[in-house]
Amino acid sequence: MIDDAPQGEAGLLARMLPHLSASDRLEVGPGDDAAVVRLPSPRVVVTTDSLVAGHDFLPATTTPRWIGHKAAVQNLADVAAMGARPLALVAALSAPAETPASVFEELTIGLARRAEADGAHVVGGDLGRAEQLTVTVTALGTLEEGQAPVLxxxxxxxxxxxxxxxxxxxxxxxxxxxxxxxxxxxxxxxxxxxxxxxxxxxxxxxxxxxxxxxxxxxxxxxxxxxxxxxxxxxxxxxxxxxxxxxxxxxxxxxxxxxxxxxxxxxxxxxxxxxxxxxxxxxxxxxxxxxxxxxxxxxxxxxxxxxxxxxxxxxxxxxxxxxxxxxxxxxxx
Amino acid sequence: MIDDAPQGEAGLLARMLPHLSASDRLEVGPGDDAAVVRLPSPRVVVTTDSLVAGHDFLPATTTPRWIGHKAAVQNLADVAAMGARPLALVAALSAPAETPASVFEELTIGLARRAEADGAHVVGGDLGRAEQLTVTVTALGTLEEGQAPVLxxxxxxxxxxxxxxxxxxxxxxxxxxxxxxxxxxxxxxxxxxxxxxxxxxxxxxxxxxxxxxxxxxxxxxxxxxxxxxxxxxxxxxxxxxxxxxxxxxxxxxxxxxxxxxxxxxxxxxxxxxxxxxxxxxxxxxxxxxxxxxxxxxxxxxxxxxxxxxxxxxxxxxxxxxxxxxxxxxxxx
The missing domain is CATH 3.90.650.10 (PurM-like C-terminal domain)
Structure with missing residues (x-):
């Protein structure tokens, strides 16, 4: 049986990081001060969006995995809407101290799988405390030289x-x-x-x-x-x-x-x-x-x-x- | 006298956006689905970090401008710590519905000025609601070809x-x-x-x-x-x-x-x-x-x-x- 008690940062990361898959584009992944990603072009497309418990979702009528999925989708969609392909995501998760470790793990699975379905990878993030579960994702994509963004x-x-x-x-x-x-x-x-x-x-x-x-x-x-x-x-x-x-x-x-x-x-x-x-x-x-x-x-x-x-x-x-x-x- | 009542998204953006300065690197700025930034190199350095009221700051002992400043610093520092120069920031702000418009404006000023002091620009963001004021910043920087990140x-x-x-x-x-x-x-x-x-x-x-x-x-x-x-x-x-x-x-x-x-x-x-x-x-x-x-x-x-x-x-x-x-x- 997996221990589902609240944990320190290191324990939470140990539950979350195994769900992030490797990418050839990733020069430096989670664990250092920042991630380093090699894009196909120097033209980066960037967008950010938050989901906050009680405002953007009702915890009793969804699952942590779906919350992660939705947080990925709403950011991937903003990159896609520029005519660009999303490549990398970072996620800042804030939650009450008593949040079970499984919530962080399931959120990570939802985020990572939905991102990977579109060829993007979760490359970094941040953990912190809040009264309400909050997931803020930033998605990066790229435009090739000569490709105009669709405005x-x-x-x-x-x-x-x-x-x-x-x-x-x-x-x-x-x-x-x-x-x-x-x-x-x-x-x-x-x-x-x-x-x-x-x-x-x-x-x-x-x-x-x-x-x-x-x-x-x-x-x-x-x-x-x-x-x-x-x-x-x-x-x-x-x-x-x-x-x-x-x-x-x-x-x-x-x-x-x-x-x-x-x-x-x-x-x-x-x-x-x-x-x-x-x-x-x-x-x-x-x-x-x-x-x-x-x-x-x-x-x-x-x-x-x-x-x-x-x-x-x-x-x-x-x-x-x-x-x-x-x-x-x-x-x- | 400036109206400081809570406002809709459009009213808030009208208070915030004038504080963001232009950048030659910015192909598409705030207002579309995502921003488009031209980096000097396709190697992007990315990091994200949140500040949550009551956990990461006590509202009665700080100012919205300082909160914005601090949110910028903690992200710019993560890019700098890779040996990379920060270039662009996006910010997701969540706040109670009754938050005065001046709080959003001052946060933006604090964020934008501190970013600009290091040559970086706020290029986009997200507004949403939460019980606690929450500022999540994602910073982007770049590494030139051949420059190793400092790990x-x-x-x-x-x-x-x-x-x-x-x-x-x-x-x-x-x-x-x-x-x-x-x-x-x-x-x-x-x-x-x-x-x-x-x-x-x-x-x-x-x-x-x-x-x-x-x-x-x-x-x-x-x-x-x-x-x-x-x-x-x-x-x-x-x-x-x-x-x-x-x-x-x-x-x-x-x-x-x-x-x-x-x-x-x-x-x-x-x-x-x-x-x-x-x-x-x-x-x-x-x-x-x-x-x-x-x-x-x-x-x-x-x-x-x-x-x-x-x-x-x-x-x-x-x-x-x-x-x-x-x-x-x-x-x-």
Whole structure:
């Protein structure tokens, strides 16, 4: 039986480090003051993002492994959204002193496996104390010489708006199940969600195909990852590009339809999940071509804007109520 | 008068971003999914470290600007300790919803100014919520082709042990003043510390000369930054190198002597501050030469170890009680 008592730093590291795999790119790995990684190019792409217990996840409705997975995904997705391939991650973990060593180990497994699935490696980190479990990941990727980053500002009227995911709104529907109080996660399994356990799993550990960012996504005129909802993130893209985005309600109807059963269960409307649901981390992109590349599907079009107030997102030409998620707004 | 009410993300960013200065190396700055930085070489040096309110600082005895400064220093020091020059920082800030916008702004100023003092720039970040103010910084630096990183493992018997700071123990003495309950920080000034306010300031915002790491420190046989105390960090270096370190009590006596007045005030012994005091972030290095380079001073010597139990730190040939700081040990 593995000892699961809280441990000192050295004991925790002994549980965590064996789960990090070697990489040819890693000149100096964990254990010194900093890691040294050889990138394919001197153009480094860097992003950072935190998950905080009670705010970004509810410990009773997820697992440490899924938390690690999600922390990896949200950072890998930001690198992918630049059209770049992620290569290295560092993770700062803060937790209460009484946290079992297994939590650190499982977090590490979740982080490392999800990173490795996209060819990236966890190369270093930091351990510290906090009242709330907090995971802050920084992801590094690279762009080759001559490869332009795909920015949010490149969308032009006439472009097609597309998403690199087969369905939207799953994470928000999963969150709604969690917030309904009927769901519990025990022994790594979702209980109380009936046929909809996959939605809770997707919320806890979303698993978008991120390689779409650094493969076909490189041909996008603009791209970003969907973290705060189609309307809020779309508005950011619209503002950066100086355009109007018009969502196609027919294109999104299948997403809504697939969520109809769980919406009935919760006596709510599935449309806001699709329009405002965050934490999908799929690639939201615009393409200047009529055909969108494989892995993306068309969900709308880019229109000219008449002034700054028109840098927004419409649904079939009409305004959309609601605003997505803002970390520092009192209510959404 | 500047509005200091809590704000949404956009309002906070509007207060923070103007304090980030431009850099020729920055191809894509804050505002897109990730930053793109052109390094001088594809060999990236990366490290991450968190500061958490109540654990790593006490809000009533510091200022947001000093917290930002300290968060920068502890990460820049880790890059410097590899013999590398820091170039870019990203920062993830988590805070309670009611946090005034000025806290974010002052944190940003502290971070950005300290980074810029060493030629590094804040290139991106993340905002989120938490019960405790938390600042996680990731620093990136670079090593030129052919330049070996300075590791902890390169110390050899006969080397000189040196520190890149004129005095040690100031941060620990400042912390002791803070923990004595007599110190308060109001309007950016230390009150209640008598003649010793500089020690509290040094604890809250240590300001070591980090360039010693990437200038003369590059000739060191081993190097690390002093974050958890001379004995604990020295033991790490001793273990990594397979050597014994013997501190010179005469060389450290002036450090102790300079802290004698505040030690008398607090009715304690200043030696533990010098031997075990952390958060100095000066460069602890070993040199194969008899003379240590300018900016460093000799504080001991590297001796052969007789087995693993001898990978430790002595003071004038004798064992040292106490063990420095471990984030996950119940008491020190």
């Amino acid at each position: 949010r500002s490149g969308a032009r009227p006439g472009d097609v708006l597309a998403i690199g995911a087969p369905r939207l709104g799953r994470s928000a529907a999963g969150l709604a199940l969690v917030l309904s109080g009927r769901v519990e996660v025990r022994d790594g399994a979702v209980h109380g969600a009936g046929d909809h356990a996959d939605l809770v799993t997707w919320h806890d550990a979303p698993d978008p195909v991120l390689s779409r960012g650094w493969t076909v996504g490189r041909t996008a005129s603009a791209m970003m990852d969907l973290s705060d909802g189609l309307v809020r993130d779309g508005t950011r893209l619209a503002r950066a590009s100086g355009v109007l985005l018009d969502l196609d309600s027919d294109a999104l109807a299948p997403d809504v339809e697939q969520l109809a059963p769980v919406a009935r269960l919760l006596a709510t409307d599935p449309w806001p999940w699709v329009l405002h649901g965050g934490e999908e981390h799929a690639m939201l992109a615009t393409f200047a071509t009529r055909e969108v590349p494989a892995g993306f599907r068309r969900i709308g079009r880019v229109l000219p804007a008449e002034g700054e107030k028109d840098h927004r997102v419409l649904l079939a030409g009409a305004g959309i109520p609601g605003a997505g998620f803002d970390h520092f707004e009192a209510s959404v | 902890r493992s390169g110390a050899r018997p006969g080397d000189v042990l040196a520190i890149g700071a004129p005095r040690l123990g100031r941060s620990a003495a400042g912390l002791a003043l803070v923990l004595s309950g007599r110190v308060e920080v109001r309007d950016g000034a230390v009150h209640g510390a008598g003649d010793h306010a500089d020690l509290v300031t040094w604890h809250d915002a240590p300001d070591p000369v980090l360039s010693r790491g990437w200038t003369v420190g590059r000739t060191a046989s081993a190097m690390m930054d002093l974050s958890d105390g001379l004995v604990r960090d020295g033991t790490r270096l001793a273990r990594a190198s397979g050597v014994l370190l013997d501190l010179d009590s005469d060389a450290l006596a002036p450090d102790v002597e300079q802290l004698a007045p505040v030690a008398r005030l607090l009715a304690t012994d200043p030696w533990p501050w010098v031997l075990h005091g952390g958060e100095e972030h000066a460069m602890l290095a070993t040199f194969a030469t008899r003379e240590v380079p300018a900016g460093f001073r000799r504080i001991g010597r590297v001796l052969p170890a007789e087995g693993e139990k001898d990978h430790r730190v002595l003071l004038a040939g004798a064992g040292i009680p106490g063990a420095g700081f471990d984030h996950f040990e119940a008491s020190v």
